Amino acid sequence: xxxxxxxxxxxxxxxxxxxxxxxxxxxxxxxxxxxxxxxxxxxxxxxxxxxxxxxxxxxxxxxxxxxxxxxxxxxxxxxxxxxxxxxxxxxxxxxxxxxxxxxxxxxxxxxxxxxxxxxxxxxxxxxx
Amino acid sequence: xxxxxxxxxxxxxxxxxxxxxxxxxxxxxxxxxxxxxxxxxxxxxxxxxxxxxxxxxxxxxxxxxxxxxxxxxxxxxxxxxxxxxxxxxxxxxxxxxx
Numbered sequence: 001x002x003x004x005x006x007x008x009x010x011x012x013x014x015x016x017x018x019x020x021x022x023x024x025x026x027x028x029x030x031x032x033x034x035x036x037x038x039x040x041x042x043x044x045x046x047x048x049x050x051x052x053x054x055x056x057x058x059x060x061x062x063x064x065x066x067x068x069x070x071x072x073x074x075x076x077x078x079x080x081x082x083x084x085x086x087x088x089x090x091x092x093x094x095x096x097x098x099x100x101x102x103x104x105x106x107x108x109x110x111x112x113x114x115x116x117x118x119x120x121x122x123x124x125x126x127x128x
Numbered sequence: 129x130x131x132x133x134x135x136x137x138x139x140x141x142x143x144x145x146x147x148x149x150x151x152x153x154x155x156x157x158x159x160x161x162x163x164x165x166x167x168x169x170x171x172x173x174x175x176x177x178x179x180x181x182x183x184x185x186x187x188x189x190x191x192x193x194x195x196x197x198x199x200x201x202x203x204x205x206x207x208x209x210x211x212x213x214x215x216x217x218x219x220x221x222x223x224x225x226x
Binding site: 089 | 130133134136137140141144145147148149151152155158159162171175178179182185186189209213216217219220221223224
């Protein structure tokens with residue numbers, strides 16, 4: 001990796017020997033949750049399309065969403081979207097050059113982790 | 129990316145409670161609820177801005193990790209999937225609400 005022809009580009013962290021830190025893990029999780037959310041967007045669009053076109057097709061999609069697998073996917077997505085939102089908010093704060101010192105950055109990281117679970121539980125509690 | 133994320137910061141909580149309040153209801157109730165202007169608007173805006181946001185995010189992911197011949201294909205796939213889901217979603221909302 002290091003002797004590759006990379007011109008004047010900076011060397012990115014060698015992930016295999018890079019010590020996992022709260023700040024790096026919480027950051028990569030934003031990317032993972034954001035991209036994984038396309039699964040539930042796909043589900044929701046199918047659900048909308050079926051609601052618009054045929055009650056029979058709607059029953060099929062709806063019963064999948066209410067099955068244990070559908071519930072698992074939607075609940076995981078709920079956590080993912082709250083996590084992504086809070087993590088994104090952290091980046092918007094950092095963009096204003098606030099909270100960049102290590103102590104605040106780690107504190108914000110824990111806030112994102114606990115906040116996402118808390119918001120998920122609150123949402124389920126309200127919507128149940 | 130920044131603009132869409134600020135918009136989504138407000139839209140996503142609205143969407144969660146809009147969608148969350150009718151998931152599991154029967155067909156008639158869902159259609160009736162989504163015919164109302166505010167829920168229809170929230171769902172439509174979330175789809176447009178959310179998928180725009182996904183497209184730029186997924187594009188960054190591909191630029192970071194995908195090399196060679198698959199690079200162009202992956203970029204195209206992301207564009208097609210985002211646009212297709214957006215169009216189908218908006219079409220559905222239009223049929224329900226109008």
